Amino acid sequence: MKPERKKNPVAVTKPVAARTMDDAEPAFGEGGIPIWIFVALGVLIYFSLVYLDRSAGGFNSLVYEPFESYDAVKKSQPATGNPLIAQGREVYGRTCTACHQPTGMGTPGQFPPLAGSDWVNAAGPDRVIRIVLNGLQGPLKVNGTDFNNAMVAWKDILKDDEIAAVVSFVRQEWGNKAPAVTPAQVKGVRDATKDRPDAWTGDELVKVPEGGEAK
Numbered sequence: 001m002k003p004e005r006k007k008n009p010v011a012v013t014k015p016v017a018a019r020t021m022d023d024a025e026p027a028f029g030e031g032g033i034p035i036w037i038f039v040a041l042g043v044l045i046y047f048s049l050v051y052l053d054r055s056a057g058g059f060n061s062l063v064y065e066p067f068e069s070y071d072a073v074k075k076s077q078p079a080t081g082n083p084l085i086a087q088g089r090e091v092y093g094r095t096c097t098a099c100h101q102p103t104g105m106g107t108p109g110q111f112p113p114l115a116g117s118d119w120v121n122a123a124g125p126d127r128v129i130r131i132v133l134n135g136l137q138g139p140l141k142v143n144g145t146d147f148n149n150a151m152v153a154w155k156d157i158l159k160d161d162e163i164a165a166v167v168s169f170v171r172q173e174w175g176n177k178a179p180a181v182t183p184a185q186v187k188g189v190r191d192a193t194k195d196r197p198d199a200w201t202g203d204e205l206v207k208v209p210e211g212g213e214a215k
């Protein structure tokens, strides 16, 4: 005979435990997240957007759009780290362009070129600073070509830093590769030549040492 299986009396007879608060599902409703948190969040988001828009530059395309290429990045930089060059470009545009032209090529027979000029590209700047301060007149050779005209003086119009800027600019533009010039160098030449009222001549200038630091 099979032994009779004993029934588990407990499974049948134990009463279901009463539900307590511990078993309850978490739920929204009364006593949930207080309303002020939503108000505070709204205010926070509002002022974050205001900050992004105004103080952080917003989503301005100038700030966020990438450059198309490395070349584009390079072109957006000044030619050298010297801020005088940018100022010099501006001074050139309002004082020299009329005669020497935006290209620095001058006008044949009338205004000599600054691009590639041996006067401009001299190792030292003492002659070219004199030219800009007092002007220049009479027979002149520029890269083997003869000129015989007159250039106005700038010493009463341009300050030392403006002359330093424009001379630095013409010495580094159009493929020219001479060292930049400081306002102190211009002041030095201005002081040394303050008793001279007239424009220079080419013959006089070739006797003036080029100046500048020996390289």
Ligand code: HEC
Residues within 6 Å of the ligand: 092, 095, 096, 097, 098, 099, 100, 110, 111, 112, 113, 114, 117, 118, 119, 120, 128, 131, 132, 136, 137, 138, 139, 140, 142, 147, 148, 149, 150, 151, 152, 154, 166, 167, 170, 202
């Ligand atoms: C009114 C026209 C005129 C203006 C403006 C002018 N120049 Fe000249 N520049 C001349 C002439 C003309 C000569 C040649 C003078 C001669 O024949 O003796 C000359 C000569 C020169 C030379 C020496 C020759 C050479 O080609 O390298 C330099 C450097 C020069 N100028 C720089 C400048 C700079 C920098 C400015 C602006 C600050 C300037 N010039 C403004 C007319 C001008």
